[in-house]
Amino acid sequence: MEKKQQAQGERWRLLTIGPSHYCEKARWALERGGLSFQEEAHLPPFHAIVNRRFGAGRTRPVLVTPHAVVDDSAAILLFLDPYVEPALRLYPEAPEQREEVIALASDFDKRLGPAVRRWLYFHLLPDGQMVGRLFGISQDRWSQLRWSLFFPMMRAVMRKAMNIRRDKAEKDRERVFAIFDDVAQKLSDGRRYLVGDRLSAADLTFAALVAPAVLAPNYGTFLPPAQEVPAHLRPDLVALQEHPAGRFVLRLYRDERVPSKSPQHQGA
């Protein structure tokens, strides 16, 4: 594969919605690859205005470099690979393995990411304080006051955009558990990674997308300790942590996810 180099002093920006697990995918890949970037987080719905300025679609993450604006997490991982030293690349050279990695990651993106998100937000959105912490809102009085005025509007936008309802959340929960079972089945032959013998985009995508549901230490933004999660949600999160697929994710977060150094900028 071709080799590209990030020029010294070149400005790369990762536009995020702080706690988003799709943004965590991109952040993890950038940090793992040793690439230099600045993260800029915005609250929804303001993120969409900034995206438009860069000609990007509606969602985050968006990677802005002097060479390209890349506005999808899977496309970002593919874009980054040539900039990363070969031993740390996320896509195997062998065509068959590469295809398998792309197919698995794409399935997680389509079916797992939205399910985890809607299920967790259904349970977390009632607690404005908790959501404020997830979004990195400062604890000072003025920030908290502004947040308490703004949050109801943001919550309404999120509920509508993601169609967050109890019946959907229950189906999402079932889907998350079913995909955990599928992944555990794959790992049951003792393999250390989903494809091949080192971390690939399939592992990273699965791990990042479920990290908030297993409260993975080393996640790039704040996740609450288990005892602060709503009591009725806790047993499910503990069950996922103890599930073989959950233990796999916690292992990857422990061994493969260097703690995030990216400074958080919470824009309006």
Ligand SMILES: N[C@@H](CCC(=O)N[C@@H](CS)C(=O)NCC(=O)O)C(=O)O
């Ligand atoms: N396929 C996209 C999905 C990303 C996505 O859904 N991002 C969410 C945050 S978790 C988002 O930006 N939502 C705001 C919106 O849709 O306006 C990717 O992988 O980057």
